[in-house]
Amino acid sequence: MLEFLKQPWPWYISGISIAAVMVVLLYFGKSFGFSSNLKTLCTIAGAGKKVSFFDFEWKTQKWNLLFLIGSILGGIISANLLKSDAPLQLSPATINDLSAVGVHFDGQLNPEQLYGMHALSIKNLLLLLTGGLLVGFGSRYAGGCTSGHAISGLSNLQLPSLLVVIGFFAGGLIMTHLLLPLFF
Amino acid sequence: MKGFRFVLAGLIFGIIMVKSEAASWYRIQEMFRFQSFHMYGIIGTAVTLGTLAVYLIKRFRINDSEGNAIVLNDKDKGWKKYIIGGLVFGLGWALTGACPGPMFVNIGYGYITMIIVVAGALLGTYLYGLLKSRLPH
Numbered sequence: 001m002l003e004f005l006k007q008p009w010p011w012y013i014s015g016i017s018i019a020a021v022m023v024v025l026l027y028f029g030k031s032f033g034f035s036s037n038l039k040t041l042c043t044i045a046g047a048g049k050k051v052s053f054f055d056f057e058w059k060t061q062k063w064n065l066l067f068l069i070g071s072i073l074g075g076i077i078s079a080n081l082l083k084s085d086a087p088l089q090l091s092p093a094t095i096n097d098l099s100a101v102g103v104h105f106d107g108q109l110n111p112e113q114l115y116g117m118h119a120l121s122i123k124n125l126l127l128l129l130t131g132g133l134l135v136g137f138g139s140r141y142a143g144g145c146t147s148g149h150a151i152s153g154l155s156n157l158q159l160p161s162l163l164v165v166i167g168f169f170a171g172g173l174i175m176t177h178l179l180l181p182l183f184f
Numbered sequence: 185m186k187g188f189r190f191v192l193a194g195l196i197f198g199i200i201m202v203k204s205e206a207a208s209w210y211r212i213q214e215m216f217r218f219q220s221f222h223m224y225g226i227i228g229t230a231v232t233l234g235t236l237a238v239y240l241i242k243r244f245r246i247n248d249s250e251g252n253a254i255v256l257n258d259k260d261k262g263w264k265k266y267i268i269g270g271l272v273f274g275l276g277w278a279l280t281g282a283c284p285g286p287m288f289v290n291i292g293y294g295y296i297t298m299i300i301v302v303a304g305a306l307l308g309t310y311l312y313g314l315l316k317s318r319l320p321h
Contacts, residue, residue, distance in 0.1 A: 005203070011222050014204030015229020021197050022230070023237045028189060029248035031256070034285040038309040045306075053313035066187045067194035068288055074198015075207075075292020082199065090210050091219040098213060109202070110209040110281060110290065115297050125300060127279060132287070132304020133311070134276025139284060140312040141319065142269025143259065146283040149270075150227060153259060155234030160259035160266045167270020168277065169216075175278035176216035183279075 033148030035139035102184035198289040209281025265321040
């Protein structure tokens with residue numbers, strides 16, 4: 001069983017599992033949406049005193065914070081008990097394209113060049129901080145992220161969620177094809 | 185403890201994000217370059233099954249574990265906030281390779297520098313709250 005879980009999962013197993021997480025949360029009376037946690041964390045840090053957007057009863061979101069803690073634990077377990085020795089099976093075309101813009105494929109989950117501790121430069125710090133800022137700002141502006149819109153929203157046939165997913169792609173394509181080559 | 189089930193659900197979610205490689209910067213790049221079916225297969229399967237599950241929940245009025253009706257709220261009307269918000273999100277997603285869930289999963293996985301991305305995301309969330317009334321929705 002452990003050996004089976006250690007291999008990278010095929011897309012259909014992954015897709016089924018994500019749908020299962022969404023259904024389990026619905027069964028628990030909650031709705032799957034991760035980025036709300038970012039708002040909750042701002043509220044806990046005291047943002048509600050100055051900005052009314054953050055002035056809400058954060059304890060209603062305690063379940064989601066527990067989910068967040070679980071997700072960190074899931075990362076720890078994956079790295080320690082379920083790590084696959086094989087390099088990530090990235091498409092050769094992507095490896096070539098990335099190499100052309102100056103990103104070396106190292107077979108890991110994320111490029112050491114961007115995320116490695118030893119690679120931490122002012123440039124990387126700014127890229128990571130800015131990227132995170134865009135994700136945080138965008139998910140609250142759109143009222144949700146990949147889980148809340150692309151999974152939960154589309155599953156509930158919400159037209160707004162389809163607009164958001166179109167926006168995700170517009171932004172993602174601009175970054176990937178126009179901006180990323182300038183950064184590396 | 186009642187909250188433990190949410191920790192467990194999150195833990196399973198975290199494992200899924202790593203083993204599916206949806207938490208990989210490389211996979212997100214591959215998706216935005218249309219060079220593999222992988223991410224489309226994951227999201228497509230999840231949404232297809234999710235749609236079926238939501239339909240069945242509504243059709244058979246299934247209750248949650250507490251015995252209350254499962255309610256799925258409709259998103260607010262409008263289009264500007266969805267398109268612009270989605271676009272801003274997409275820029276950040278393609279740059280960091282991480283949406284909000286995988287940011288935290290990756291910290292657990294050992295990518296300590298992902299804390300910088302989370303710090304940025306918290307700052308971005310705060311900025312949105314601050315500027316909300318001045319933005320087109």
